[in-house]
Amino acid sequence: MSEPTEVEGLLRALAPQVLGALVRRHGGAFDVCEDAVQEALLAAALQWPRDGVPANPGGWLATVADRRLVDRVRSEAARRRREESLASATPQSALLAPAADAPDPAADDSLALLFLCCHPALSVPSRIALTLRAVGGLTTAQIAAAFLVPEATMAQRISRAKQTLKAAGGRLVPPAGEGGAGRLGEVRHVLYLIFNEGYTASGGEELTVPRLAAEAIRLTRLLLRLAPGDAETAGLLALMLLTDARRPARTGPDGAPVPLDEQDRDRWDRELLREGLELIAATLPAGRPGPYQVQAAIAAVHGEARTAGATDWPQVLALYDLLLRFDDNPVVALNRAVVVAMVHGPAAGLALLDALAADRRLARHHRLPAVRAHLLERLGTDPAAAARAYREAAARTASAPERRHLTARARRAEDGVNG
Template sequence: MRGEGGGGGGGPGTPDRPPHQPPDRPTVESVFREERGRLLASLVRRFGDLDLAEEVTSEAVEAALVHWPVEGVPARPGAWLLTTARRKAVDHLRRDQARAARLAILRVEADRADPAPPADADGGLVDDRLQLFFTCAHPALAPADRTALTLRCLAGLTTPEVARAFLVPTATMAQRIVRAKKKIREARIPFRVPGADELPERLPGVLQVIYSIFTEGYAASSGPRLQRPDLAEEAIRLAQILRRLLPAEREVCGLLALMLLTHARRDARTGPHGELVLLDDQDRGRWDRTMIEEGRALVVTALTAGPPGPYGVQAAIAALHDEAADLATTDWPQIVALYDVLLALTPSPVVELNRAVAVAMRDGPEAGLALLDGLADEQRLRGHHPYPAARGDLLHRLGRRPEAATAYREALDLAGTDPERAHLRAKLAEAERPGAAGDAGG
């Protein structure tokens, strides 16, 4: 690692140092975690080049790792990092005049479209992360590239960490990130917040990226584990940042509420050996009540002062599950009604699947099965294992065990994680056992 502090000597920020008291390593790391995304966004806005911003952000962090454990964390660590990174960026551009000329042209174009904000009065970092959210989630980028870039730039994960998050080789993920940066550069995707007229069209793309990260954490698509709490928590942290940046956007609030109310059940969703535990069998005493209360308060905000949005409605459904003492006392009529609202907002066979399961809990398995059978030709459900699994559960409850076994086999072929496959194998064995009674799915 480089040991210089930006321009020589002890590095920038010396006047702001507290008395020499070396901090704990976790304190230093917590500062990096909080400041890195803001620093990167500020540098992208200043220089107009994501690659350069990443390079000098890393170099500034390396310099801090040398100086801060000895000299102490500065009173304004963001300002220290920004000053160091800017000096290093200037050094890079002095050595590469062609790059400097290209960035100068881009900078002029960007300033015409979106003038830079005033500097922070305390010398700290202006929070430019909102622009970075919209750049990383730009519709011109491929969906997988948007997610990778968001994790890399805003969550601060390394390329190998992003690769592990989605269970792909590091080289594959590196190619995705390089491809996304190249697209931003060549298409001159602007680093700016969309105007008021564009925001309703662009914001859902940002929210979808964050929610896809959460979904992979809450219910992994493949691998040995059912859930990846670290990834789910990273998505929640990103949503919390976005909520601070867009406090008036009710769907941002709704997304954060949905993730908190869902993630609150994480500890009860798996048994001691990582096995899947259905909602009906979960120890609700292990649910995170603090997280649930925070989520419920956010639901109220998301659903007031205007028509509801899809995330707000889904959060309301999650809140009803979290408030119930058990499956039997869950307010299934209200949940079905909320799914009706959700279908009107975002028609989707997956929403119809979830509504059918809720109808089965309200009106009985036969009513739910009729709705599921009506979805048999839906292409989007062909590779979606919860569909045949839900059919298997309802057929089992109706005592139609051979048909239930067929549905469970289909789901088993499609399931991605080891705990899901183990659960379905147990269901299949139960359905195939002579004289087995039906049970209530969860």
Template sequence: MTRPVEEVWRREAPHVLGALVRRHGDFDACEDALQEAMLDATVQWQRDGVPAQPRGWLVRVASRRLVDRWRSESAQADRELRVAAADVGAGEVEDVDATLDLLLLCAHPALSAASQVALALRAVGGLTTEQVAAGFLVPPATMGQRISRAKATLREAGARFGEVAAAERTARLSAVRYVLYLVLNEGYAASGGDRLVDVSLTDEAVRLCRLLHERVPQDDETAGLLALALLTTARTPARTDASGDLVRLADQDRALWDRERIAEGVALLEEALPRGRVGRFQLEASIAAVHAEAASAADTDWQQVAVLYAMLDRVAPSPAVTLSRAVAVGMSEGPLAGLALTDPLLEDRSMRRHHRLPAVRAHLLEMAGRREEAALAYATAAALATSIPEQRYLNSRASSSSRPTPVPVARRSRARDTT
């Protein structure tokens, strides 16, 4: 899929799926029809160009796919007539943003929390099964089966698209927030491909976080999630160089950071934090704020970051949190203390396929002066990484760590003088 087609797909897919589900009711069949329509679009749009109204084009083609499928099933003749009658042209597509309603459908209580998130990422976030699997640290085949089961469960539960009662919506908010968080993460550090950052995804995550915050302005965790989205994406212009290669946080030009987004994110936190219980997104946003408000990398209050990660580890423990905490502890208490936190993860089977564990250990080993071990860990991380910019960065670190540390000229001169 070319980049222009992919960007249109990302932008329009949730709206098209929402229109289809609103009309036809069968989430599973509608999602399959949308995928088939997009395959048609990939061929036709690359040849003829993207149409003026891509949303209407996709709704029309996907609806025809539904008719074709149900026409072949004689037992579904009555449904075929209903679908055919509801088929629409490009000009009749409702200009309504149904993304949040679609997210709420994916957060149906009949689904497990993991299935809610996986289905929403696939249907609303526009992520591939491989990208969703990477976010959950499971094989793509396992994730494909989980998504298929989730769609079947929705069908069996008779789930319908539309407004959700206020009491039930509150219960579904947690899954919706987590979906937006994973979309943000995938855009901020793409799990694969030749781009480190997918701005179309991060922009969509920020937009949806704003929309959700507008619907539930008193929900502190939603405010925290929006703050996190603003504070992290504020660093986007400085995260890659002119060649698209990764620039680590310590080396970023902070003059390129978006100060308006940082100010907005900090203001949201200052309003939400005093109100009550502090959750994971408020804590992650607070960590991002510490980095954002430091004038330079050297001014970062790593002790405060380590304390915040310790709190986050109690609220929402995960291998990813442990790794980030290990870096903060390594910076505040020394690399050996950070390495000790990562040791239990060496026995975690889910982390054996993930590049972040050896990457973090490599960084801490390098800080500790154990350069050969660091080079090996960087090389291991590069072999596991699926993002090309991250592969280049990790291979570069492996190469530089394996080179002998040069002896300062002044020390050599003194040594010659004493012999």
């Protein structure tokens, strides 16, 4: 995925506003409205770089999308004789409205649209795909490329998601009260997953998908603007900024991952670090911290250390202890074992891995043998065991850069056996 152009960035910013306006006007027909907006975005992507951005780009998109929607409905009605069913779903006056009477995108329905794309009836992969397409303004081809699946597969996923929403009666209305808080948490989770896939791709030839991580940050900024008092959303944004700041130093010249303690910290993005540190410093004292705020605080400790040796590992360990109270997550426990090794020595960290090995959620995860190998290598008493663990981790990962890195570590450990 190449870096977005200025026009493409504008289109993605306008996409949720135009879609929300169209859905609001046409009685909640999300599926056909979303298709119409995508067609309008494509038309703008082809025309604006050539002819220039119109004076009212949002109005231009809304007008074109409305025309495409009306044309599509009329065509389907004529071909399939579905006038009555369409009339019951969408007001006839809207279907026949002149293009000049297009929906006004000035009213921002982006928060309601985020809630709709993360509807409880949808699977997590469907929520991610629909959010990136409907709110992010990415094409199906771009989303498919980011997640390393065929475009036809992603198109089917998005189509099924829209049909599921239709069957579930999903509406463009943000839930209120406790329901709203719960749905806000689901939106945060989807954005967190999008960022993680962009920061460390689960498969393929590249370690990162920078544009996917950037899109997650952009959408989280949008969410914080729409819910400015939500401390966990602020914590999530701080976490993303502090983590993404390390990305320039995360890979070597060959694309292989560089561990945190070996990174050239002068290559970290100082502007992202500054913004992330200021955001979490302002957020933590405001109330009871949640898991995203705690993770951001951990990232802040790393971000403040000018060298790996200067890291306040006891503070990091205390924060991981707090994080585990929110969620008995084996990956969090695995990361904590690494921190325990930094504070109390590698033998103490290795002792924690035996219990984690019995957790079925980590049964095929490459991180468990990778951590074991790292701690065995640090302990230095059994380099052959470290090499075997590295090779086991390499066999489990679907990421080519990770596999090359782990294989190289295995060879280095084997050199220690033979040396």
